[in-house]
Amino acid sequence: MSEAIPSFAVVGRVNAGKTATLATLLEVDDNDVLRVSATPGETTRVQALPVVYHGEELVRFLDTPGFQQPVEAMREIERIAGGGTPGPPHVQRFVAECGARFPDEVRLLEPVVAGAGVLYVVDPSNPLRDAFLAEMEILRWTGRPRLALLNPQGDIPPGQESAWRERLGATFNLVRTFDAHSARYEERRKLLESLLQIDERHGDAIRRVLGKMEDEWQExxxxxxxxxxxxxxxxxxxxxxxxxxxxxxxxxxxxxxxxxxxxxxxxxxxxxxxxxxxxxxxxxxxxxxxxxxxxxxxxxxxxxxxxxxxxxxxxxxxxxxxxxxxxxxxxxxxxxxxxxxxxxxxxxxxxxxxxxxxxxxxxxxxxxxxxxxxxxxxxxxxxxxxxxxxxxxxxxxxxxxxxxxxxxxxxxxxxxxxxxxxxxxxxxxxxxxxxxxxxxxxxxxxxxxxxxxxxxxxxxxxxxxxxxxxxxxxxx
Ligand SMILES: Nc1nc2c(ncn2[C@@H]2O[C@H](COP(=O)(O)OP(=O)(O)OP(=O)(O)O)[C@@H](O)[C@H]2O)c(=O)[nH]1
Ligand SMILES: [Mg+2]
Known part of the structure; x- marks a missing residue:
């Protein structure tokens, strides 16, 4: 992965709406390009989505397969860390060695280990179970800049959203709502601005994308x-x-x-x-x-x-x-x-x-x-x-x-x-x-x-x- 182009991997549980989030953000309503589907496990490989203006790639988003066995993967990384606190080197080893047992987890972590920022999509209408906590832990251990996106797909029981926010707030640099089924221009712009907040190193590229997006919208x-x-x-x-x-x-x-x-x-x-x-x-x-x-x-x-x-x-x-x-x-x-x-x-x-x-x-x-x-x-x-x-x-x-x-x-x-x-x-x-x-x-x-x-x-x-x-x- 080229270091020069800022990359962001969209990760999360199968069916969380990762692909739909990217489709809305990047205005792709074509299933041949981005397959959004009710069948869990629809996305099976990492797909790069370059944001290109006038032939120049400014930012790259990566759609990834969902977490399938987060709890087991977390235990495996802990085992690799040998009782110490797991961190980026242990996640790296997991990616290098555990592809056969954890094909989805390894595929989704590959771009993160290679330097991509993390956009973690969750559906807060789901209860906050252990499996999600395991996902959050693994993402924290990658050490990469992290943004959590709440993408509600149904009614959220009272108190549940604040529970999610509290938990996510402890592990992620920023928590935002982005409803993949209703977000419009303004919300898309805000999501991109959030990337600036989690990773200022890529500020120039992201600011350029924001400028181009505004020009295009006006045109x-x-x-x-x-x-x-x-x-x-x-x-x-x-x-x-x-x-x-x-x-x-x-x-x-x-x-x-x-x-x-x-x-x-x-x-x-x-x-x-x-x-x-x-x-x-x-x-x-x-x-x-x-x-x-x-x-x-x-x-x-x-x-x-x-x-x-x-x-x-x-x-x-x-x-x-x-x-x-x-x-x-x-x-x-x-x-x-x-x-x-x-x-x-x-x-x-x-x-x-x-x-x-x-x-x-x-x-x-x-x-x-x-x-x-x-x-x-x-x-x-x-x-x-x-x-x-x-x-x-x-x-x-x-x-x-x-x-x-x-x-x-x-x-x-x-x-x-x-x-x-x-x-x-x-x-x-x-x-x-x-x-x-x-x-x-x-x-x-x-x-x-x-x-x-x-x-x-x-x-x-x-x-x-x-x-x-x-x-x-x-x-x-
Ligand atoms: N109501 C509602 N449904 C959503 C929303 N986002 C996604 N969905 C639905 O949830 C299902 C899964 O969406 P995808 O975007 O394919 O989910 P994914 O996380 O990419 O799933 P995998 O690739 O299988 O891991 C689809 O049926 C979507 O239409 C949302 O904001 N609101
Ligand atoms: Mg998908």
Whole structure:
């Protein structure tokens, strides 16, 4: 093992979650690279996981097989020490001589004896038995810098975590919790910082890893903001066109059929645009086991038609009005909102809005929930066309944005150490756009309106990007 590259071996009882811990820390959700499994003894050899930035290996982690016979191995090392206090030379001899009887213990101790630091993973929902105490003793005798990680896999009985902490605190340089199934960026960063605390000799390399990690995270966020701006623009510009022939004009039922078919096509395309954005986000955050779930058939991805969506996502009525989504321009309809309505002039009215808004604002606590489309527009002159465009609801762009922000949240919440397949989903979580300051909502609304009118305001785009980048930075 090269002395120049700091190495850390992840050790612990079989099934403690060693591989899952590394998978989450290093963002590997691929079982071909790191096999996480409920079968004890899954990892049978030491696997090196180099942390490489731009071709340079900065730190190396080592996944190891779990302790299988810690008590017997401890006794063997004591025997080698011949009644004296066991220490590094005795562990070294154990590694050199006892491979046949203790294949797992020898394999996991090999890299430690060769100079690696120790990350000891325990599941504190297990009672603190002799076998664990034996593991701790052996690791103490190696004399290497040691960090203990509590990775709870189930409910911890009262008092048990403090018993673990107390015991570990006596033998390890530092004790931290790292839940391999839920740790996120912040916890990953803290784990790396803990390595600095147990082994300052490798400080430079670890600080460089931390710096690179921060840069990379920022870059991903910016690329995500770009992907979301692109998604919103494409969605708001989306129109489905169909020529309108003589028969369509003569037969209302036929025309209606055509419109239904076109709106289905519209939502299918919308779901495709949405899926493309989610795909991009999954790629940026290196997830392969999250399923993309926008379903064009049910429009589940947007769910604009359900009351639930309106209650949870998008802006409230007053917020919509303040953002300028409603500008009092709908054919002089009188709105009685009980809040200040800023009449910002017809210029800011979304092009596709129709009478639906009046119903929305005059209605009770909830908007009228019927889908309203840009409507059948007869393009004048030679080419007569049916056009299906964005739903007329002024909340449409806000619900689109909210649903994507919730997906983003779900993506960055997902720990790479998990191996279950899950839908990205958007059905949980509270509205994020409602938390935006009103000036930011106005800027976004102006830009949404320009997109809906078919000519995105390029001048506003940097500001829109900046706002979204800021929003993503506040997703924990
Ligand atoms: N609920 C929960 N389960 C976990 C957690 N960490 C690991 N597991 C599960 O525990 C089992 C063992 O995880 P692994 O990471 O394979 O454990 P290991 O220590 O590498 O096991 P071996 O290689 O067999 O020694 C798997 O089914 C994991 O999904 C956790 O934080 N929470
Ligand atoms: Mg393993």
């Amino acid at each position: 991903r966020r910016e690329l995500s903001a770009e992907a979301i701006v692109d998604f919103l623009e494409k969605s708001l510009l989306l129109r489905v066109h169909e020529p309108l022939d003589e028969k369509d004009q003569g037969l209302p039922a036929r025309r209606e059929r055509k419109r239904t078919e076109m709106s289905e096509r519209y939502f299918k395309k919308l779901a495709e645009i949405e899926n493309d954005c989610v795909k991009e986000l999954l790629k940026l955050y290196r997830h392969h086991l999250l399923r993309i779930d926008a379903d064009p058939a049910s429009h589940r991805g947007l769910d604009l038609a359900t009351e639930e969506t309106w209650r949870k996502w998008g802006l409230g009525r007053g917020q919509l009005a303040a953002a300028g989504a409603i500008a009092g321009g709908a054919a002089g309809a009188a709105f009685d909102l009980g809040v200040g309505v800023h009449s910002l002039g017809a210029g800011t009215v979304i092009g596709a809005l129709g009478g639906g808004i009046a119903a929305f604002f005059k209605g009770g606590s909830l908007p009228e929930l019927k889908m309203k489309f840009g409507g059948i527009k007869l393009a004048g002159g030679d080419g007569r066309n049916l056009v299906v465009g964005p739903p007329a609801s002024p909340n449409f762009p806000w619900v689109l944005l909210d649903s994507m922000l919730l997906r983003y949240q779900n993506i960055i919440d997902r720990a790479h150490g998990r191996r279950d397949v899950e839908a990205v989903g958007s059905a949980t979580g509270e509205s994020r756009v409602r938390l935006l300051p009103s000036e930011q909502r106005s800027v976004l609304q102006k830009w949404f309106a320009s997109c809906l009118k078919g000519s995105p305001d390029r001048g506003l785009e940097p500001e829109v990007f900046g706002i979204l980048n800021g929003v993503l930075a506040h997703v924990p």
